[in-house]
Amino acid sequence: MARKTTRKKAAPNTMWGGRYALGPAEIMEKINASIGFDKKLYAQDIAGSAAHADMLVAQGILTAKDGRAIKQGLARVKDEIEQGKFKFSTKLEDIHFNVEQRLTDLIGPAGGRLHTARSRNDQVALDVRLWTRDAVDRLEGMLRDLQKALIDRAEEYASTIMPGFTHLQTAQPITFGHHLLAYVEMFGRDRSRLRDCRERMNESPLGAAALAGTPHRIDRRHTAKALGFDRPMANSLDAVSDRDYVVEFLGAASLCAVHLSRLAEEIVIWCSAPFRFIALSDAFTTGSSIMPQKRNPDAAELIRGKVGRIVGAFVALCTLLKGLPLTYGKDMQEDKEPLFDAADSIELCVAAMTGMIRDLEANPERMRAVASADYSVATDLADWLVRSVGLPFRQAHHATGALVGKAAAKGVDLDDLSLADMQAVEPRITRDVYKVLTVEASVAARRSYGGTAPANVVRAIRDARKRFLESPPPSSGEVPGRRRGS
């Protein structure tokens, strides 16, 4: 015989227990409740309820008196939560029931009228949407700050020469400013993805009710406008079951985390002893408990490490939604923890990266020395043979390879080879060639659009400031539901 589940003789849930004789099993309460994490949505829940109440009054569905009582009661509930005086109850499952119950305790039966023409299904869809919209705006603003830090440092290092790598092998000299600007472009695309998804998500699900709409004569445009949405969602079934915007936000956050991780990895490499390209500040390193000489780039390592949970959240949401029949399923309650965790994590990563970038100090002598080694100007020699001798590039490549081989055999740099040595490989080489064999000449020559020449970098910085910093950043910290200016 199957073991009987222990069952407390609890009273039925006050919110839906009309047809119930007994309350849920302890374990049912535990698996069902989301208040432990969805209390984070209290401000959105209350803003949504206030807008709903206003609309019900405007439509003559609620009296003005009840409307006033509801709004005052909601303000008081918000206060209690913010003062830490609110008693959250697991029995009341989630933030929606917790707020509604307390409202009814405070104002009496009028509290019970708030849920007219609404369901927790459109309510939660609204709350999560408002929360995600704020998260999008916050992240976009923070990425702008990171871009500003990168651009400022790029300006400082516009002509600082460092080795450019492919396969992490010295390839050609570049400037540190040019390298930092590459990330400015990536974070710019991340911001534009966030703006894209914000635009798509900015429709209101409120008024879809449980799934099918409502017989009450509501005005969905009213609540949509009050909450800063562009319009109400067109289909009630879609409105309660859509979490695309969470997936889109997590997708954008994942790619952003990947970008942060690439930069973090470079920072780890650059500040390692064999490289010594940069030094991180005391504020963004930690010491070792045993090795007194150590300065560990923990913040960069953690940024690299946190990608796992952010991409994990994206995968969790896709997996959660895949195969869910329309419309609402309780599975969807599982959207919140990954969303909240990923948003917290990416914000922490961007803030830490911004701090590291602002503080780091480059070591130009060391960067230049490494950039000059390993025949990094070989391509410049080949290009000279194309331009000055008229060799086809493939042949120039071949001749340069032979010259590199010759220099390597002697253990010297290319510009240490005598003209006679050079002419033994290609008789048409002249003394003129030595001019292109310095790292300074190499970077200065790369003036093609988007190239690394310091003159280009200076122009690119001006352009980046215009493209990325001149539009006002979205403001954060406003009342949820207010339209953001971005």
Ligand code: ARG
């Ligand atoms: N706590 C629920 C969630 O997060 C709220 C919606 C519940 N709706 C329902 N019909 N049980 O998804």
